[in-house]
Amino acid sequence: MKRRQFIQNTALGFTALSLPEFPLSMASTRMGIVVHSYASRWNSKVQSTKYPGFQNAVDLLEHCHQIGAGGIQVVVKDWSLDFAQKVRDRREKLGLYVEGSIGLPKKPEDVAAFENEVKNAREAGAQILRTVCSGGRRYEVFHSAAAFQDFKKSSLVSLQLAEPILRKYKVKLAVENHKDWRAKELVAALKQINSEWIGATLDFGNNIALLEDPTDVVQALAPYLVSTHIKDMAVEEYAEGFLLSEVPLGKGILDLPKLVGICQQHNPNVTFSLEMITRDPLMIPCLNSDYWATFDGISGAEFAQTLQMVKKNKYALALPRVSQLTPEERLAVEENNILESLKYSKEKLGLK
Template identity: 70%
Template structure:
């Protein structure tokens, strides 16, 4: 069952490294700890915040006195420091060198960690911009970057097995273009399980790339949308973890499948203490970054034929297990909905959820 407890179980390098060596390095945190300017606060386990948690506030044009929009990473650093977060994961795209330095100055002053979220180069012509973004992120103090390989959710974006295989081929091209840049700048990249890859598929991609500079941004709840057991996903991907998206999830039934929502930590079905313990075991330097998205439930149409177009021979037992889990763990209070709220109330709900999650992380998860 999804909610059962499980027991937690700089030198020049080539771009080829076997899995055992990768695991050794990830477990020891050797790559991060060997860097000469390793920030002392990376040993701090306070939970940080992913920019997507502030989907309503990031670049908001709303005229709100209480919840003013964040125009950039500096604004987000200031606010997250005020609410007691340990750091941020934020989009790095087209920063100037001067802005990167201002982010670094602010980050160092506040004592927060910084991780970047970055797009991959699609072809050789994109590599120069990708390298500039990596260099700016590094200048700002980010030694970990997060990326995605798909433009959208698997079951909404790809409507044939060939379309998904084309995405996979393109992802491998992009990652092979990115790897030498990451190695040069000594920055590690985490590929998120972003409702695109099932866990074994993502592991296969990592084995194809076979680099210590590319691992996983482990999202604790996304893969429920792909009929995966979240604890099994963590156990499969955690040997490669370089960063995280921490969240709790709630489910409910609907006619074409099930509904899926992020909810404040501790209110959902995920075994967060075990997931966090596994991440710490495999990578003691890993940060825990909150992705609490305040929105209406996502519809997962797993009873429609088109949903299955990319899954090949996925056994029906995966569907049966997931629907049984949904039936047994329906969110009794009713999944949260915000579309009907005005802008100020949406901003208030977003902030309330994030602060509640940070409080839970300190008081119940020991991330202090």
């Protein structure tokens, strides 16, 4: 897309997607926003009048209320008690939900800092905290079966260290399938922990990167559902496997009404938080032997099914890319993708 055409299309998109503010009574059912959806705007240093950076959770709350979202999921690291109270006061006034995003204690001496973060998040009104066990993608971080087994053991240690704190403050921790755990592996870990305070953040699209069918993943994790990362995905072949991109809701390959329905059957009160990361496509090098170093038990049928899905669902245009855009243009695309997804959630998913 040429730059002039991009600017014209973006301007038209914003006109069409302008959203009114909603009454507070609707907040409990509206789709919220995960902070990572604003990867460019969060703590942005870009001098932009139209898209000023969000410096903290209060800024994000204000903006999400303005565009008609129902709440936020945001990092709680380094919050003071005073700031947590500011978040609580603003959240209550706006009628939005707040979920936290938190790191896990790796060793006993980390527990005190973890407890302080949980306490401050609880003070702000967060009753759900999302976490990840790995900061990276399985096929990029781990290069042997032994390394992945060590990861699983250390993850269980971290969750066991966290559990008494969660129980003390009556806060639920939700472990995301973060392109690290296959669904059955995460289920096995949650069963081993066996705590009412630890469940799953169900990401709708991540496990495509691990050669799993999205519907199978949702069905496997829904009984442990605490929170969600709702998204839509698009795919495209490349020499070493396939490319994977988040796209606005309704533009990709996921059967979102079906997946949302499964979630609601298992947890009628679950929030749906949009994670629409505006970025270049991710490379999933599943035709490269190094990709397979940590996997055990993926059948040929599963592998073939994924490759067939990629071939069958080639994106109508080239997958979206933003690295060639100016910072201001990237901010505009990011906001437009979020607004388009909010519109879809109201019109097609009943999240309003």
